[in-house]
Structure formats: structure tokens, C-alpha cells
Amino acid sequence: MHLSFPPGSGRLTLALIGLGIVPFICGPFLGTTIAVLFCGAIGYRCLSKDAEHKLLSEEANELKSTILSLHETVDREQKLRFTDIERHQEVLERSAYSIRQLEEKIHELETASSLSSQHTQQTGLTAAELADQVTVAIDESSAAVDSAISSFQRLAAESDQLSSAAAEAVRVRSETGEVDTVSLATDALNHLVNQMISTASSMANSAHKMQQVVSICKDLHTLLNEIENVASQTGLLSLNASIEAARAGDAGKGFAVVASEVKKLADRSTNTSERTKELIERLYENSNELCRDMGTSAMLSRDAACDAQGRLIKMMSTIRESERKNAAKLIELTEASTNVSQEVCRVVVALQFQDLLRQRLEHIHDPLRKIATDAGLSPDELHKSLAVGATPDAIVVDYTSDDDNVTLF
């Protein structure tokens, strides 16, 4: 391809090329500035006269030398630029690295922020749950204390009643101690048993006497036999007298009458004796039977009395032992009642500690609620918020049983 240029167009071309090259060689800013200045100068001269062509050629040579020097300068500049570019590249690489790190940090921060937000929300939820649990604990604690107090009130009332009953029993026992009721009962029953024994003994004596009566009856029976014998002999004598009176004739008539009367008396004696004998035999039989019955009864009565006495002694011993044990139990009961009262006092103190714990829970409860409510606040705001519901610091935990905790004004 052939290109023809008008006069002065070579400089223009050079200027255009310069315009294209200089920026390429010198960098965008410096090159463009040089090119513009150069184009302006060249353009102006192209429009001048051809007469000045030589002068311009010289000037062109000067310019060429100038351009050469500029080239050198540009080369140095370029070298310097490359150095700067390398340095800038390093800087840029470092900057890119820093930016990546920054991005990572930002990502981490975002993640941390997200986690922090979640944690804050979780903290709020946890605080709310804790506050709910504290509320439940307070309610349950209060209910337990109320229940315990009610139970102990009932227990104390029953203990008081028990103590009063025991004291009354001790008092009654003390009053009646001088007159031992058991001894009195024992004496009375012993007297009764002795009476029974005495009665049995009397019955035995009666039986013995009845035996004597029976013996007398036997003797009477013998006597009656003797009387009957006498009556029989008398009858026989009266018969002999009657015979002798008949032999005497008239003189013996009066004697015959006497003999007859004597016979009648002998018969009557015999009859009476027989009847008496029958009665005495019946008396003997009855007395004998009565004697046996009395002897049996006396023996049974005596045995029963002896048995009753033995049982009575055993029973009284049992009653006395029981009474002794009851007295001991009564004393134990009184002591136990006293112990119960002391235990109730201790429980009252223990319940107060529980009440103190409940108060502490109540103090924790409000700040927890605030934490739950203010979970999204900044630490400073949260601190200020919590400072409103600060826990009192004067709750006593040390306990002394003396009077150190009492102040009278």
C-alpha cells in the first residue's frame, strides 16, 4: 500500500503518531500532555510559510533531538514506572490480600454478629426461663412453707393437748399416790377371799358338828333300842302280873287292873320308841347327807377361794406392773411432748432460713426478668437497667442462738 502525504503532513503524521506513541510510551497523562503540546506547536508551524521550512527543519532536528532526549527520559520514566508499577502491584497484592482478610474478618464479624444476636436472644430466653423457674421455685417454696407451717401448727396443737393430758395424768397420779388404788383393790379382794376361806372353814366346822349330830343320832338309836327293850320287858312283867293277879282271885283283881295299865304303858312306850326310832333314823340319814354336802361344799369353797386368791395375786401383780409401766410411759410422754415443742422451735427457725432463701430468690427474680426484657440492650444500657433492681446486700446468713440479734432501744 502506498501513502502520499501533503507538505507538512509528515510532521502532522509524526504528530499523530506521536499522539499515539507518546501516550503509549510516556504513560497516559504525561504522554497526552506532551502530545497535545507537540501537536499544537507542529500544527501551528504547518500553517506557517514554506519559507521558514529550513528553519523549521532545524527546529525539527532540534525537536528530534528533544524527542530523543524525551525518549530517553520516557525510557527512564518507563523504567521508573515499571518499578512503581511493580511496587504498586505488590502494594495492590498486599492490599488485595488485606482486603480478602478484611472481607474474611467482615464475614467473621457478620457471623459473630449473627451469633451474638442469637446468643443475646438465647440469653434473653434463658433469663426468661430462669425467671420463670425462679417464679415457680418461689411459689413452690411458699406453698411448701405454708404447708409445713400448717402441719406444724396442727402438730404443735396436738402436742400441747398431749402435754396437757400427760401433765393432768401426772397430777392426778401425784394426788392419788398416797392412797394406792391398786393396793386398796388388792386389800378388798384379799378380804373377800379370806371371807370365802373363812366361810369354807365354817362350813367344814358345821359339817364336823353335823357328824357329831349323826353320832348322837346313833346313840339315840341305841338308847331307843334300850327303851324298846325296857318296854318289852315291862310288857312281859305286866303279863306275869296279870297271871299272878288271876291266880290270886278276887284279891288280885285290882292288881290285874294295874298290870293291864302297865301293859298299856309298855305298849305305848314301845310305839313311841318305834316312832322316835324312825324319826331318828330319818334325822340320821338327813344329817348324814347334809354332812356330806357341807363337807363337799366346804372343800369346793376352800379350793375356789385358794384359786381365786392365786389369780387375784397374779392379777394384782399384773395391774401393779402395768400401772408402773403406765407411769413410766407417762413420764416419757411428758418428756416427748417437751422434745416436740423444742423440735417445733427448731423447725420454726429452719423455716425462717427457707423464708430468707425465698426472699433472695425474689431479689434474683426481678433482675432476671430485666435481663430477659433487656436482652437486646447494649452492655452499658443493660448495666444501667440492672442497677435499678439491685439486690439488697444486707441479708443475714449467719445465725446465732444467743441475744446478739436483738437490740432494744
Place this chain on the structure above:
Amino acid sequence: MRQMVSFTLKGAGFQVIEGSNGQEALSRIDSAPNGKVDLIITDLNMPVMDGLSFIKQARTKSSCRFTPILMLTTESSDARKAEGKAAGATGWIVKPFQPDQLLKVISKVLPA
């Protein structure tokens, strides 16, 4: 705590009137027989009206001007005790108390 004090006092034969805070206690005192009581036992920290305010209010009543008032509280600082004394309290008992100890203090402050 109020129940425990009431329990202790009733066990000792006292007739007890209870109130859950200072305001309620003032109205209960007004409605008591003859508008007066022989002894007042109050806590320091109470809702509605605290113990110190209650004592100050009670001391303005003619029926309670010379009534013994015992503070029964968990607080034991001398400053608070001074406040109680200034308000008109007769005595200061730090919880927890022993029933016998409470009754002994009452026997000391009650007029014979």
C-alpha cells in the same frame, strides 16, 4: 415469716391480728377492739408500705403512741437500726429468731 411469728405468739396465748403490709396493718389496728393493740411486730421490707413508714404512721395515732413496736427483719446494719429507732421502733430483732427468744423480748417490752 408472718405465719411463723403468728404461730409462735398464738402458742404462747396471745391474740394475734395480722396484716400483709404497713397499710393493711394500720387499718387492722383501727378495727381492733378499742382501736389499740398491746404490741406491734413488723418487718422492714414490705410491699405497699414498708416498716419504717408504717411505724411513723402508727406513732401518729394516739392509740399507738406508746405501744411497743419491734422490728423483725433480715437487715442488721447500724444505719438501718438508727433509722428504725428514729422512726419510733422499740426494738430490733434480726431474723432468724428463736420462738423462745422472741417471747423473752416481748416479755421485756410489754408493760407489766
